[in-house]
Amino acid sequence: MDDKTLTRDFGVADLHEVGVYRGRGGYAAVAKALKMAPPDVLCEVQKASLRGRGGAGFPAGVKWGFVPQNLPGPRYLCVNADEGEPGTFKDRYIMLHNPHLLLEGIVIAAYAVGIHEAYIYIRGEYEAVAQRLETAIAGAEGKNLLGKNILGSGFDLDVFVHRGAGAYICGEETALLESIEGKRGHPRLKPPFPAVVGLFNAPTVINNVETLSNVPAIIQNGADWFLKQGLPKDGGTRIFGVSGKVKKPGIYELPLGTRLRALIEEHAGGLKEGCVLKAVIPGGLSAPILTAEEIDLPMDFDSLAGAGSMLGSAAVIVIDRETPMLEVLRITSKFYAHESCGQCTPCRIGTAWIHKIVTRIAEGRGEPDDIDTIISLASNIKGKTECPLGDAAALPILSICRKFRGELERSLK
């Protein structure tokens, strides 16, 4: 389909090889950008209203604009390829099938902000993907698309792949910086924000893989074209990762604003034979759950926020009627108790406590006030931690308890 930007060429054989990628017009955007003045590149991305694809949806161009240009010393670009949000697997596909698209985005972003060193922080589990990136970087360097004096422009950029060790928290941008610095992945106190004090205390831009992969098309086709691909405030397409009880789980690149119902019923082929829809987690596990009645929503940042959920990483988890919500709650609470970094009190102890209660209910020893206690504990985590992990744990737990209270209470004695 024509409206695809990121996945259009996924079927092309050996697309990950620099020659093949260039043969399909790849790196033309880099060549174009390097002839523009950096502020013009920045301006074009800002006009395109490219919102962050990692989960928070913060406009990338605005983020770049926060980096002070008058400070001495280096600036860094960190690519968040930690992709730890349960249900999310879009970045893996981009990096595996189209690594040069990401590298092209990195070069343009670095050029716009005046950065000469970029780190791709990739989750440890993606070993083959990391290998693919290393090969792609070497290939690009061989063609003078990375390294010194890129395409004769005088612009230098080195890209490094840094593999994480499997902690969800390292997808939080300041924990990610700590991890690259060789420290324990604990989120930092903000302010100062990474744009001013980031990696190795230098101004740093941190963008998600999918976000940066959109940049070449913006430079190539212009901000207006990009905006037309999506919504006025949400430019471009989005890669939705559909998993769960659907006939065709996988990734679907669609314009922002595509209805959730269409995504499930048309693109993902509807629910599996004999399955009836019960609930949908629309944006990765941290996104508050939606009931079967709520799926007529357009999938964009503001519509989902309006419905009390979030677009997050656009990972759609489809849950059918046979799946007990208590099990969904148990897996959810287990994940956050396991992944809490342990720094802030409410998240460290609250997630573990909630998980203990849910486990007890699952073992058939639930008590009448348990759901109220879980709701109260989750509310005491929400908004009271340093990083978004606290909210990411509290919000889905609260939504499951509130929207499926009746079903959960049937599990109590």
Add this chain to the structure above:
Amino acid sequence: MVKLTIDDRVLEAREGLTILRAAQESGIDIPHFCYHPAFAPEGSCRMCLVEIEGVPKLELACSTPVREGQKVRTRSPSVVEARKSVLEFFLAEHPLDCPICDKAGECRLQDFYEEYGRFDSRLKEAKEKREKKAAIGNKLILDRERCVLCTRCVRFLKEVTGTGELGVVNRGNHSEIATYESELVDNNYTGNLVDLCPVGAITDADFRFKARAWFLDSRESICPLCGRGCHIFVDVHPGFPRVLLPQRAYRIRPRENPDVNGHWICDFGRYSYAYLDRGRLDKLVQNKGGRETVLTAEKTSQIIAAKIRGLVELERRPRITVLLNTTLTNEELYLADRVFRRGLGLKNIFVADPPEGTADGFLQTAERTPNRRGAAAIGPFPALPGLGELAGATDLLLIFGHFLAARAAAGELKSAFDRIEAKYLWASHRSPLDELVDIVIPTPVVAEKSGTLTNVEGRVQPISPALGFCSEGWPEWRALLDLAGALDLDRGFFEPLASPADILAVMKKEISFFG
């Protein structure tokens, strides 16, 4: 300066100050565990959350700077709820073994629960079992069940000593404070971790199970064990009726002073307090003559004065030797100078101090006495010559302090002292010298005295008695004034002097260093 409102009180605060500090300076307490004024804010305990008008979420008072026109609420319903919930989380993982915890009575978790908690536990689950007595340092015992993970200990070792022995291992609710494998916290400042710990997680092997905090009375003093003059608390047990306690002082803790020692003291100063109670001289001893006269302060000075006068009359003045030391206060050293050098015209006035150690590069200095700088400003007094040389040139020896005993073997001391006709000793502790002299007069230690000491940086610091002193002795300044009286020296000068404060007033006029 910026103007802000905290709980309906309008106050002015310096720019760059955090809300917590600004509140503190205005007498408004914001509870906290992880924040400590000596470290960069950590923001992890979440106890100091406050409400700021116009900000949707509660904000950290420990790291949010004050702003012009800011309206902060520290007791609004949402803040009260947030504090309660943080305490509930802490207590859900806390063993509540206060009855056997050394921190009880001075524990933030206890205090804050009393003030901001007071809820019934909703916990039905089992608490995590963790190591209860991990020896993480020479004197440090870590109870991981009590730990609230404020990481003050970790940050102290990172930011203050730079030794970094402690870190956090594991994740989430499995997070624990630990050293690397079996290594220990090993530096000269480990005891500070006990004070820093807001709960009973790190306790002191030296203090463990010895006394309940609420029986102890914290008295202010200056550490006399090196030239730094760190400000300290001597924690004293006043005792119980009809129960004899083995000691008066149970521990030494740092007393904050930004100019001298900040919030810290070294382990040497902290753990050497046994000298306050052990080995003390508490009886006036008269060795020679065996007369049955009960010696009083007056009688003693008369005996010594008579001896001095006799030698002066026989023109053996140069054969009188005085040994001072630099644990004496400025006032005492000054009086010694006035009496012996200027009053009697003596020349053999020396300092006999304990041997030097090594400086640790932070607080502890090489000299192990608290007033060497003061002695230099008042004297200077030359260092002691060899023992044999001293004995050969001396008929009358006046010794202040027992430190000479550490400089020579017992036999050597005895043969030297046997050559000296008359010997008088003022000392705080028993030593081999006691049997070699004619009279031994018990004297107080620094923690029992009034006066001033001059630290290594030239700071003149006042001391007042933190502990009482035995009835049979008297301080050196008293002895020196009595001696001046008995010798009939310059009455116009000595007679009006009745206290260290009087003496200091005179010194200020006479010696520009003290002016």
